[in-house]
Amino acid sequence: MIRVENLSKFYGITVGVRNLNFSVERGEVLGFLGPNGAGKTTTMKILTCYLPPTAGTARICGYDILENPMEVRKRIGYLPEKNPLYMDMRVTEYLEFVSHLKGVPTRRIDEEIGRTIGRCGLEEVPHRTIGKLSKGYQQRIGIAQALIGDPELLILDEPTLGLDPKQIIEIRQLIKNLGTERTVILSSHILPEVSQVCTRIIIINQGELVAVDTPENLRKRLKKASVIHVKLRESTEAHRAGDIVSAVEGIMMVKEAPSEEGTMHIIIEAAPDRDVRNKVAFAIVESGLPLLEIYSEELSLEDIFLQLVMEEEAH
Numbered sequence: 001m002i003r004v005e006n007l008s009k010f011y012g013i014t015v016g017v018r019n020l021n022f023s024v025e026r027g028e029v030l031g032f033l034g035p036n037g038a039g040k041t042t043t044m045k046i047l048t049c050y051l052p053p054t055a056g057t058a059r060i061c062g063y064d065i066l067e068n069p070m071e072v073r074k075r076i077g078y079l080p081e082k083n084p085l086y087m088d089m090r091v092t093e094y095l096e097f098v099s100h101l102k103g104v105p106t107r108r109i110d111e112e113i114g115r116t117i118g119r120c121g122l123e124e125v126p127h128r129t130i131g132k133l134s135k136g137y138q139q140r141i142g143i144a145q146a147l148i149g150d151p152e153l154l155i156l157d158e159p160t161l162g163l164d165p166k167q168i169i170e171i172r173q174l175i176k177n178l179g180t181e182r183t184v185i186l187s188s189h190i191l192p193e194v195s196q197v198c199t200r201i202i203i204i205n206q207g208e209l210v211a212v213d214t215p216e217n218l219r220k221r222l223k224k225a226s227v228i229h230v231k232l233r234e235s236t237e238a239h240r241a242g243d244i245v246s247a248v249e250g251i252m253m254v255k256e257a258p259s260e261e262g263t264m265h266i267i268i269e270a271a272p273d274r275d276v277r278n279k280v281a282f283a284i285v286e287s288g289l290p291l292l293e294i295y296s297e298e299l300s301l302e303d304i305f306l307q308l309v310m311e312e313e314a315h
C-alpha cells in the first residue's frame with residue numbers, strides 16, 4: 001500500500017527527516033510515534049504530496065508521489081495537524097464544500113455526507129455551526145472531511161491532540177473502527193495511545209527511524225530480563241525467602257525491596273522469555289512461607305521509547 005524509500009527532507013540545514021525506509025500493508029493501523037520535532041508531520045506532508053522530499057521517494061497504491069501526485073491525493077484522506085475547518089460554516093455545508101473540492105459527483109454528495117456523518121457520530125449536529133461545537137466534535141468533523149470521497153488510506157496527524165480524556169477515548173474508538181475497513185496512519189507522541197490503537201508502530205526521533213515493530217514485539221525485544229515481584233507476610237521465617245527463590249532454576253538475581261510494614265517484598269530477575277512465576281510460587285509455598293502476591297513487571301512503552309532513543313544516541 002505504501003512504500004517509502006530513502007526519504008529525506010531538509011529545511012535549509014534543519015533536518016526534517018533523514019533516510020526513512022518503511023512500508024505499510026493494506027488494512028494496517030500504523031502509529032507514527034516520536035517527540036516534538038521528530039519529523040512526523042514532515043513525513044505525513046510528503047506522503048500527502050503537500051511537500052516535496054529533498055531526496056528519496058514514496059509510492060502509494062503503486063503511484064509515485066512525485067510522478068503521479070493527483071492519483072496519490074485521490075486515494076488519501078488527510079487530517080492535518082491544524083484541523084482545516086471553516087468555523088462559520090454548518091457541518092453539512094462544510095462537508096458539501098469538501099465533497100465539491102474532492103470531485104465527488106453532485107448526485108452522490110448527499111449520500112456521501114450521510115454516510116460520513118453516520119460513520120463519525122455527527123448525527124446530532126449536522127446543522128450546527130462548526131465554531132460553536134466542542135473540540136471533540138470539531139475533531140470528528142476533521143476526520144469526516146478526510147473520509148469524504150471514501151479514500152483507501154487515512155492519514156491523521158495527532159488526531160487526539162488538545163482533547164479532554166473522554167473525547168480522546170471516543171476519537172480513539174472511532175479510529176479503531178475506521179481501521180477495520182481501511183488503512184490508517186496516525187501520529188502521536190502519546191505512547192499508550194499508539195499501543196492501544198495501532199497494529200504496528202514506527203518510532204522516529206530527530207528525523208531518523210529508530211524502530212518499526214508491533215507493540216508486543218517492541219516490548220519483547222527490549223525486555224533484557226523478566227522481572228518478578230514477590231510479596232510475603234513478614235514472619236520469623238520470611239528471611240529464608242531469598243535463598244529459597246535463588247535456588248529456582250533460571251533465576252539470575254534476587255534482591256529485597258523496601259516494603260510496607262508487616263510484609264516483605266523481593267524482586268527477582270530471570271532470564272528473558274522465561275516464565276518462572278510458577279516455579280517461584282511453588283518453591284515458596286512448599287517451604288511453608290506465607291505468600292501474599294506474585295506478579296511480573298511489564299515494560300511500559302515509555303521505557304521502551306527511552307531505551308531505544310538512548311541506544312540510538314549511544315551509537
Ligand SMILES: Nc1ncnc2c1ncn2[C@@H]1O[C@H](COP(=O)(O)OP(=O)(O)OP(=O)(O)O)[C@@H](O)[C@H]1O
Pocket residue numbers: 011014015016017034035036037038039040041042043081189
Ligand atoms: N517549514 C519548516 N521550516 C523549517 N523547519 C521546519 C519546518 N517544518 C518543520 N521543520 C523542522 O523539521 C523538524 C521536524 O518537524 P515536524 O513538524 O515534522 O516534527 P513533528 O514530529 O511533527 O513534531 P510535533 O510533535 O511538534 O508536531 C523540526 O526540527 C522542525 O523544526
Ligand SMILES: [Mg+2]
Pocket residue numbers: 040041042081157
Ligand atoms: Mg507534528
